[in-house]
Amino acid sequence: MEKDISASVSSGWQIESLFKQAFIRTKERFLTYFLILFITFFSTLVVLFGGALLTGIVFLIYSLTKLTVLVFFLGVVVLVIFVISVIYIASWGQLAINESLIHDPKLGSIETIKKVRPLVWGYFRYTILLILFSFGLSIYGFLSLGVVWIVWGVWGVFGVFVYLKQKRKGLDNLWVSKQMVSQRFWGILGRLALVYGVVWFIQLSFSFNENNSLRLISTVISFIAGPFIIAYIYEIYKNLSVPDKVKRPMIWIILSIIGGILLVIGLFFAMSAIMSSNLLPTLLQQMLNKPVYPTLFL
Known part of the structure; x- marks a missing residue:
C-alpha cells in the first residue's frame, strides 16, 4: 500500500504530469478566475x-491653511487608510483567485468570493506580518545581491495554499510553506524556474517584435499564464506532505528584527532631515502650482 502511494506521488511529481494537471485545472476554471480578477480590478x-x-x-x-504640520499629519492618515484598503482588497482578491483554482469541486465566482470573505482579515494580518518580515530582510537581500529574496521567494511560494487549506495563523503559514518546500527544495526550485523561464521566454520573444499582433499575443500569454502558474504550483503543493509541527526559523526572525530596526533608524534620520529643511513645503508648493495636465496647454 505504501509503495502504491509512493508511486502515485512520484508520478504526480513528474514535470509532464504537473503541466498536464495544471492545464486541465486552468481550462476548467478559467472563466471563474477571469470574473474574480475583473471584480478585484x-x-x-x-x-x-x-x-x-x-x-x-x-x-x-x-492651499487654504498653509499649515505644513497639519497637512503632513492628514497625509499620513490618508496614506494609512489607503494602504489598508489596498491590502484588504488585494488580500480578498488573492484569496478568491487562488480558491477558484484549487477548490474541489469547482465553485462559481460569487460563491468563491463569499466563501473566502471570512478569511480575509486573517490573511490580511498574514500579509502585514509578511511585509514586515520581508522589510527586515531587505537589507540582507541587498547585501546578498538578491539571493536572500530568491530563497525566501521559493520558501514562501505555498503560503496562500497553506492558509486556505490548513488555516494557520500569522506567519505560521510562511513557516509551514518553508518546511514543505525544504522537503524537495532543489526540485521545486527547478520546476519553478522551468515554468517561469518558459513563460518569460515566450513573452520576450513576442514583446521585442515590431508586429503589433505579436505583441498582443504576448499580452494574451501573460494573461493566461497567471492562472496556469497558480495551478502548476498547487499541483506541486499536493505532492508534498504537511508537517505536523510548525518549526519557526528563529535565526531568520532575529535577523529580520535587527534589519528592520536598522532600516527604521535610517528612515527616521532621513525624515528628520526632510522635516528640518524646507524641502517638504517646497515640494507641496510646486505640486500645487504645477498644472495637472500640462501637455494639454502646449
Whole structure:
C-alpha cells in the first residue's frame, strides 16, 4: 500500500504530469478566475479613486491653511487608510483567485468570493506580518545581491495554499510553506524556474517584435499564464506532505528584527532631515502650482 502511494506521488511529481494537471485545472476554471480578477480590478479602481479624492482634499486644506504640520499629519492618515484598503482588497482578491483554482469541486465566482470573505482579515494580518518580515530582510537581500529574496521567494511560494487549506495563523503559514518546500527544495526550485523561464521566454520573444499582433499575443500569454502558474504550483503543493509541527526559523526572525530596526533608524534620520529643511513645503508648493495636465496647454 505504501509503495502504491509512493508511486502515485512520484508520478504526480513528474514535470509532464504537473503541466498536464495544471492545464486541465486552468481550462476548467478559467472563466471563474477571469470574473474574480475583473471584480478585484474594479474594486481596486474604486479604492484608487477614493484615495485620489482624499489626497485632493488634503491639498485643498494646505492651499487654504498653509499649515505644513497639519497637512503632513492628514497625509499620513490618508496614506494609512489607503494602504489598508489596498491590502484588504488585494488580500480578498488573492484569496478568491487562488480558491477558484484549487477548490474541489469547482465553485462559481460569487460563491468563491463569499466563501473566502471570512478569511480575509486573517490573511490580511498574514500579509502585514509578511511585509514586515520581508522589510527586515531587505537589507540582507541587498547585501546578498538578491539571493536572500530568491530563497525566501521559493520558501514562501505555498503560503496562500497553506492558509486556505490548513488555516494557520500569522506567519505560521510562511513557516509551514518553508518546511514543505525544504522537503524537495532543489526540485521545486527547478520546476519553478522551468515554468517561469518558459513563460518569460515566450513573452520576450513576442514583446521585442515590431508586429503589433505579436505583441498582443504576448499580452494574451501573460494573461493566461497567471492562472496556469497558480495551478502548476498547487499541483506541486499536493505532492508534498504537511508537517505536523510548525518549526519557526528563529535565526531568520532575529535577523529580520535587527534589519528592520536598522532600516527604521535610517528612515527616521532621513525624515528628520526632510522635516528640518524646507524641502517638504517646497515640494507641496510646486505640486500645487504645477498644472495637472500640462501637455494639454502646449
